[in-house]
Amino acid sequence: MIKIEAVVRPERVNPVLQAMVDAGCHGYTYFNVTGRGKQQGVEVFTGRGGYFAHRASMPKTVIFTVVEDSKKEAVIEAVVNAARSEGGTEIGDGKIFVSHVSDVVRVRTGERGEIAL
Amino acid sequence: MIKIEAVVRPERVNPVLQAMVDAGCHGYTYFNVTGRGKQQGVEVFTGRGGYFAHRASMPKTVIFTVVEDSKKEAVIEAVVNAARSEGGTEIGDGKIFVSHVSDVVRVRTGERGEIAL
C-alpha cells in the first residue's frame, strides 16, 4: 500500500477530496499547515500595525490517503487535476509526496492489510 | 525502526497515549485533523443558521510514534484496545498505518538510530 500526501491550497481542499473519493480512495485525513515551495509569500504587518514584514510561508492544507498500489496513478492524476488553481500558471499549487506503507489496521475490527483500507 | 501512525477519536487520545507508553513507546506526537473513512459524518448548519448541510469528515486526532521494529505488534495491540469506543460496533474508531523509518536523530545529543528513540 502507498501513502499519497498532497500539500494543496486551502481553498482547493473540497474539490481535491471529492476527486480522491471519485478515484476510489477509501478514506482521507487532512490538516492545516504552513509551507513554502517556490512560492513568493506575502507581506504582513507586525507589531501595532506599524511594520510590514515578509513571510515566505503560506497557509496550506495537507491531505493524505492510503491506497492500494494499483490506484497510485489514478489518485495522483485526480489530485493534480483538482488541486490546480484556475489558469494553472501561478506557483503555489502544491506538491504530492508518495511513500510506502507496510501495514494498515482497522481499529474497530482489528483487520489488517489492504482489507482494512 | 517503524512509524506507527494512528488516526483516533479525539476523546480516546488520553487512553491511547497511556497505552502507548505502557507498551514501551519512547515518545509520541499528536495533532488534530479532520478525516473520513467508512464513517457517516454529521449534519451541520451553514450560513445564518438557516441551511443544514452534510459533512462526511469528522474531527480526529493523529498520534504517531516511532519505535523499534520489535515493538510493532505490542504497540498496535495497545492502540487498538485503547482506541476502540465502548461497544466497539460503531464505525469511526480509526485506523493505524505502519511505515518504515530509516533513521532517527536526537537533536540534543546528535545520537543516531535506535538509541535516539
Added chain:
Amino acid sequence: MIKIEAVVRPERVNPVLQAMVDAGCHGYTYFNVTGRGKQQGVEVFTGRGGYFAHRASMPKTVIFTVVEDSKKEAVIEAVVNAARSEGGTEIGDGKIFVSHVSDVVRVRTGERGEIAL
C-alpha cells in the same frame, strides 16, 4: 528522495527553517503538534482555577522537508544545530525522523521525481 521530519520547539522554528533553506531544501511544510519524549512536562491548572494537574506533553512543531538523498546529512546537521536551545543540555530539544519517499509530483506542472522537489 527522503523525507526529513523534525519535531522541534516552537520558538526554534524560524532558525530551523532558515537553516534548512541554507542547506539547500527546496521547500518545507510545518504544523503545530503536541508531544512527549524524555521531557518532563508541565503543571497546569484544571477546572475553575482550582486544581493543578501534570501534563507530560508539550507544544512542539513538526517541520518536514523532502530532499534528494544526497542532501540528507547536510540537512540533518543544519536542523540539529538550529534546533538546539541555548546551552544544549535541556531535554525537549526534539527529534528528527528520516524516511523514504518514492515519488514526488509538482501539481502545477505535473513534473515527477527529483525535478519536482
Added chain:
Amino acid sequence: MIDSGSVAWILVASALVLFMTPGLAFFYGGLVRGKNVISTIMYSFISMGVVSIIWLLWGYSLAFGTGPEDAVGFNNFIGNFDFLGFRDVSATEGDGIPDMLFAVFQMMFAIITPALITGAFAERFKFTTYLVFLVAWVTLVYAPICHWVWASDGWILGIGSVDFAGGTVVHINAAVAAIAAAYFVGRRRNVERGVEPHNVPFVILGAAILWVGWFGFNAGSGLAADGVAVNAFLVTNMAAAVAAVTWGLISYFHTGHMSAVGVASGAVAGLVAITPAAGNVGPMGSLGVGFGAGALCYVAVHLRHRLRIDDALEVFAVHGIGGIWGSIAVAIFAVGGVGLVDGEANLLWANFRAVVATIGYSLVATTVILLILDRIPGLGLRTGTWEEDIGLDLSQHGERAYVADGAD
C-alpha cells in the same frame, strides 16, 4: 429645558448604539470564513471612522437641517446646509436634551446603517471601493431617507407614518442596498458546500452586544428618561426574546437541532422588527411582533437560498423582511387607538407607503452608486480571484486574524 436625567440616559444610549457597530462586526465576523474575518470586521469598524466625519461635516445637516418652507417643497426631501460642521448645534440648549446630543445620538444610527449592508457582500467586496461607497451612500441614500422619516418637515413623517427608531431608515434601507450590492458584486467563489461560521462564540458575542445596544437604539429614541423609554426597553427585550425562541423552535422541529447561530439570528430579527414599533406597542403586542419576526425571517432565509443572489449573511432576509414586518406590525398592534387591532387602517396605509418609498429609492440610488463605482478605474466592486481565494484579510489588509506560535 435640559433635564439631566434625560441627558444621562441619551449619553449612555449613544454609547450603546455606537457599541452596536463593533457588536455587528463580531456577529458578521464570526459568520464568515476565518480568512475573511478581519475584512468583515473592518467593514463595520471603519464606518465608525468615516461616517462620524461625514455626519459632522455635512450628513447631519442634510438629514436634519430644516429651513423655511420653500415653494416647491424641496425641504420635504432633503435638509439644508445650516448645520454643516455642527455649526449652531448647541451643546447646552434643547428640548429635554441639548441639540448636540440629538445630533450625536443620530450619528450612531448613521454609522451602523451602512455597516449592516456589508453582510451581503462580505468575503469579496474591495475595501478601497467600500470606503468610497460609504461616503456616497450615507450622503445620497441615508441622509435623504432619514430626512423624509424623521426631520420635522420630512414628507413621510408628514403622511403620518410611524417609524419610532428606524425600521425604514435603518433596516429596510440597508437591506435593500444589501441585496443590490450582493447582486452587482456577484456570488462568492468556493461556497458550493455552504459556509460554516468560523467562530460561533463571536457570533453570540456580537448578538449579545447588539441586544444590549438595542436598548439604547430603541429606548433612547424617545430622547428622554421617561415612561416611553421604559416601555420601549421592555418591548425591545420581549421581541428579541420571542423571536429568538420562535426561530429556535422552528429550527428544532424543522431540522432536529436548535442552532445557536439561528437563535442569535432570531433575536436580531426580533430586534429589527420591534425597531419601528418600540414606542407604540405594549408588552403583549411585542410578543406578536417578535413571533412574526422569528417565523417570517426563518422562512425568508430558506427562500433566499433559491435565489441566485449571494446575500452572504442574509441581510435582506433578516433586516429587510424583519423591517417590513415591523413597519406593518406597528400598524397592527399600535396602542392608543391607531392600530389595526382597534380597527384603524390609516397607519397601515401610511407605513405601507413609507416602506415602498424606502425600498424604491434605496434600490435605485444604491444601484446607481454601485454601477458608477464599478466603472471607476482603480476601483471596481470586486477583489481579484487570487485575493478572494487567499482571503481578504491577507490580500486587503495584510494581516492574518489568527497566528499560532512557532508559525510566523
Added chain:
Amino acid sequence: MIDSGSVAWILVASALVLFMTPGLAFFYGGLVRGKNVISTIMYSFISMGVVSIIWLLWGYSLAFGTGPEDAVGFNNFIGNFDFLGFRDVSATEGDGIPDMLFAVFQMMFAIITPALITGAFAERFKFTTYLVFLVAWVTLVYAPICHWVWASDGWILGIGSVDFAGGTVVHINAAVAAIAAAYFVGRRRNVERGVEPHNVPFVILGAAILWVGWFGFNAGSGLAADGVAVNAFLVTNMAAAVAAVTWGLISYFHTGHMSAVGVASGAVAGLVAITPAAGNVGPMGSLGVGFGAGALCYVAVHLRHRLRIDDALEVFAVHGIGGIWGSIAVAIFAVGGVGLVDGEANLLWANFRAVVATIGYSLVATTVILLILDRIPGLGLRTGTWEEDIGLDLSQHGERAYVADGAD
C-alpha cells in the same frame, strides 16, 4: 413621583444585568472543552429568550403580585395573578421609577439565576430537557423564593432578613439547584485527567462583563441614583478586587502560580458575597466580605474535588459558599448598628433562617423537577454517550464552534 435621573440609572442597570448573562455564557464557555462551548453558551443565552417570556406572562406576577392579606397567610409564600402579562404595571407611575421599570430590572435577575445553574451540569445535560427545566424552575423555585425575600409581604422579608441584591434568591438558590442537578445528571465521561479551560481569554472576557454588569445588579438594587447606589457601587468593586487578589495570592502560595482563571473566579466569588450586603456595609466592611469570599471559595473548590458530584464549573463552591458567606457577612459587617460588629445578632439569626429556608426549598423543589424530567419519555436529563463524546455542540446544536479554513 418619577425621577428622571433614577430612571436613567435603572434603565442602564437593567441593560447591565442583562449583559451579565452573555458574560456568564463566555465565562462558562471558556471553561469547558472546545466541543461543548456552543452548548454551554446556549444554556445561558436561551435563558434570555425563555425567561423573559415567562417573566412577562406569569413570573413577575407570581413573584411580586401582592394581594390583600388572606386568612392563611398564603400571600407570604407566593404572589397572585394581578400582574399576568404585566397587566396594570405602569410605565409611567411609581415610586422614584415606574413600576414597569422595576419589573424589567427584576426580569434580568430571573434570567441570570437559572443560567448560573448550568455550570454544574455543563458538557452533558440535554438541551431540550433544559428548556423545560428553565420554565419549571423559574416558575416553581425562583418565583416563590423571590417572593419570600423581596415582595412586600414575603415571609423572609418579614423576619427582618437582609438580602440587598440576591444572595439567597439568586446565588444560594442557583447553587443548591446546581449541586442537585450535577448529582442527578451524573459525572462527565473522559474527565479523569481534569479539564483544562479551552479558551482562557473567553473566561476573562466573561469575568470582566460580569464585574461591570454587577454594578447594575448591586448599585441598581436601591432603585435610585443616590447615595445608596454610590456606596453599593464602591463596595461591589472592592469585594471583587479583594477576593480576586486573595484567591490569587492563596493560589500563588499554594501552587506557585497565580492562575488567571483563579483570579477571575475569585472576583466572581467576591461579587457573589457582596451581593446581599451591598446596601448595608461600608468600604472597610467590603474588604472583609471580599477577603472571606476569596479564601472560603478557594477552599471550597478544593474540598469539592473530594466529592463524587461533578459540579463541573464549581457553581456550588463559588455561588453557594460565596452566597452563604455574604449572607452571614452582611450580618457581621452591617453599618447602622445592626451588625455583629456592633454587638447585634438579630440580623444574623434572620439571615441564617433565610439561608436555611432557601437551601431547603431549592434542594427539594429542584430535585422533584429533575426527577420528573428524567422520567418523561423523550426528555431525560442526559445526552447519549456518543453525543457526549462527539461534543454537545455538534450533537445538540448541529454546529462546530471553530471551523478552520479549508477544513469544512
Added chain:
Amino acid sequence: MIDSGSVAWILVASALVLFMTPGLAFFYGGLVRGKNVISTIMYSFISMGVVSIIWLLWGYSLAFGTGPEDAVGFNNFIGNFDFLGFRDVSATEGDGIPDMLFAVFQMMFAIITPALITGAFAERFKFTTYLVFLVAWVTLVYAPICHWVWASDGWILGIGSVDFAGGTVVHINAAVAAIAAAYFVGRRRNVERGVEPHNVPFVILGAAILWVGWFGFNAGSGLAADGVAVNAFLVTNMAAAVAAVTWGLISYFHTGHMSAVGVASGAVAGLVAITPAAGNVGPMGSLGVGFGAGALCYVAVHLRHRLRIDDALEVFAVHGIGGIWGSIAVAIFAVGGVGLVDGEANLLWANFRAVVATIGYSLVATTVILLILDRIPGLGLRTGTWEEDIGLDLSQHGERAYVADGAD
C-alpha cells in the same frame, strides 16, 4: 446639592472606565504571541484588584487629600492622610455628585494607568515583580502627579495648565514609565522577524471597548450630565474617528494596505490626544486633534523601530506622543479665547511645563522603582530564558490560553 441625573451618568461613566481595563487587556492580549496572551491580559486584569485596594486604603488620600495650606507648600505636591480608607468621603453629599462617587470615578483612572504601561514590557516581565511594581508605582508616581494636576491645590493646576481627563496624569505618565520599563527589562527573545498579532479580532474587540469606555473617561470628567459632557462626548468620538481614518489612509498610501490593527491603533491615538482637550475644544478643533494624533503616532511607531528599546506594543509612540500632542493641541485649539488660534500662548506655556514636569518625574521615579525591584532577591524584572521561550502563560500562570480537544 446632589443631582440624580449627574449621579446616574457618573455611575455609568465609572463602570465604562472600569470596563476599559479589560478592553485594554484584550487590545494588548491580541497583539502578543499566543503563548503570552494570558500573561498580557493578567497584567491589566490584576490591576483592577490591586489598585482598587491601594486607592481605597491610601491612594485617593495621597492624590486628593487637601489640608490647610502649609508653610513650605508641601500640599502642592502630595495629598494628606485625611481620606485613608475613604474615611469622611461622603456617599450622599457633594457638589453635583457625592464625594464618594468622585473617588470611585478616579479609582478607575488609577486602575487603567499602570495597565497601560504593561504593553511596553509584555512577553517578558515577571508577574510577581509586577504586583509589587503596581503598588509602588501607583503610590509613588501616579498619586503625586494626579495631585499636581487635579487636586485643588496641585501646583500644575495652579499654573493654569489644562488637562481635562488625563493627558499628563494618565497617558504621558504611563508612556514614560513604559519606555523606562522596556529599557530596563531588555529586549524580547526571538522577535527578529517581527511579531504578528496572534488574534486580531481580540485587538479590535479591545479597541471597541476602549472607544466606548472613553466616553465615560472624557465625558464623565466634567462630573455632570450637562453640556460639557455632551461636547466632550462628541469631540472624543470625532478625534477617534479622524485619527483612525488618518492612520489607515497613511498606512494605505505608505504600504498599500490598510491594516485593521493600524486603524485600531489610530483610534486609540486619537482618544489619547483628545483626553486633555475634551472639555475645551469644539467639534472642528477635535478634527485637528485627531488628525495630528493619527499622523504623529504613525510616524512615531516607525521611528521607534530604529531604537534599541523594545517597547513591545508601542506604548510610548501612541500614549506618549499622543498625550504630548493632545496637551499641546488643547492649547492650540481651545475655545473661549485661551487657545493659540485666538492668539493666546499662556496655556501653551503652562501645558508645556506640565508635560515636562510629568515626563521628568515619571522617568526618574519609575527608574528608581525598577532599579530597586531588579535588585531585590526573589524579584527581578525579567523571567528566565526557559520561561520566556515556553511562554509566560505556562511559566507564570500555569495555564494555556487555548486548548484543543483531544489534546490535553
